[in-house]
Amino acid sequence: MLGGGGMNPRKMKQMMKQMGIDVTELDVEEVVIRTDEEDLVFDGPQVTRMDAQGQETYQVVGEPESVEAGTGGSGGSASGPDGDDEGDASAIPADDVAIVAERAGVPEEDAIEALEAEDGDLAAAIARLE
Incomplete structure (x- = not known):
């Protein structure tokens, strides 16, 4: 610093x-x-x-x-927020959605939108929602 x-x-x-x-x-x-x-x-x-x-x-x-x-973070699955395995590399893991929703105090739908807008970046998604 x-x-x-x-x-x-x-x-x-x-x-x-x-x-x-x-x-x-x-x-x-x-x-x-x-x-x-x-x-x-x-x-x-x-x-x-x-x-x-x-x-x-x-x-x-x-x-x-x-x-x-492509396998890192919260269990490393390529599952969507609802747990369905879509085989899509851009799917947001359910754990990430839960973390963002909890930290920002928003519904999971808003957390999903923020994560998609920030390409899955947890910190950026939370900052976007705060």
């Missing part, structure tokens, strides 16, 4: 607030980073959101598990 080099954390927080930087620790169960070659699945990571003048940045700290592309 910002090089504090032994600076008092309280003073660092105060300086960041003066610069318009807001840092929030998120309570996250899982983070999945999808690439063409693999999915990186972080179970129980430490996630920090930093909002600096309207630009949000997320920092993920933890040990990822590397799994085959």
Whole structure:
């Protein structure tokens, strides 16, 4: 983040607030980073959101598990939200829908729409709904 080099954390927080930087620790169960070659699945990571003048940045700290592309996250099934196996790589896992709906406090239908709009990105879908 910002090089504090032994600076008092309280003073660092105060300086960041003066610069318009807001840092929030998120309570996250899982983070999945999808690439063409693999999915990186972080179970129980430490996630920090930093909002600096309207630009949000997320920092993920933890040990990822590397799994085959398209199989990562919440059981790794390609099932739709209702549990039907559609064989469609773009289907949203039911666990992802439940997490977004719970975190954002919205019905599952809204969570599905947000996840589809954000290509399955949980954090972006929640941010869209908040």
